[in-house]
Amino acid sequence: MAKRRDRQPAVTPLSPCPCGLDATYGDCCGALHQGKAAATAEQLMRSRYTAFVVRDARYLLQTWSADTRPPTLNFADDVQWTGLEILTTTAGTPFHTEGTVEFQAHFTHNGTPETQQETSHFTRENGLWVYVKPLPDHESP
Template sequence: MAKRTPCPCGLDAAYADCCGSIHEGRTQATTAERLMRSRYSAFAVRDAGYLLRSWRSTTRPRELHLEDDIEWTGLEILNATDGTPFHTEGTVEFRANYLAAGEPGDQTENSHFLRENGLWVYDGPAG
C-alpha cells in the first residue's frame, strides 16, 4: 500500500503509520482492540503471514488461504471488554463489512484475545 493510504482499520491514520507498522513488526498492538484492527487490516491487504503470526499458537491453523474475490470495506467495533495494556485477556465484538462478487455482506464475531509471550494474540471466537 502507498505510504499515505488511509488505514483499512478505520482509525484516522495512514496505513504505514497505523496497522502497517504492526504488520511489519516496527510496533506492537498494545490492546486487544488494536490487535483486532490490525488483523482486519491484514485481511484487507491480504497479509496471511501476519494473520498467522498474530494467532495463538495452540489454535492457529497450519496455513491460511485468503479469498481473492472478497474486498473488505469497513470495520465497526461493537463492544470490547478488558483487553487494555493492564489486562492479560479481553474480547472485541466487531462487524467487518465486505463485497463478495459485488454483493455486500458482513461478518460479526465476538473474538477472544490473550497475551502469549507478552504479546496480544487472537485466540478464537469468545465462548
C-alpha cells in the same frame, strides 16, 4: 478472454488505514505489520482486519494463538473488505492478559455486500496480544 475480477485497491503507507482510524496505514496498522507490538486487544483486532485487506497471511498467522492457529491461510479472490466497526471491547488494555472485541467486518462477496459479526477472544502469549478464537454468543473467556 479471461474475465477480469475487481481487486482490492492497493494500500500504500500514505493511504488511509483500512481499520477506520484517522491515520495513514503506515502510521497505524502498517507499523504493526512491520513488527510494532499491539498495545491492546482492539489494536490487534484492527491490525488483523487490515491484514486481511492487504492479504498479509504472515502477520495473521503470527498474531494467532499457537493453540488455535491453522497451518496455512488462504484468501478468497472474490472477497473485497469494505469497512470495520468495533462494537464493544471488554478488558484487553495494556494492563490485562485477556480481552474480547466485538466487531462487524463489512465486505463484498462476488459483488454482494455482506457483514461478518463476531466477538473475538484475545490473550497474551509471551507478553504479546494474540487472537484466540471467536466466542459463541453470550460466552466470556
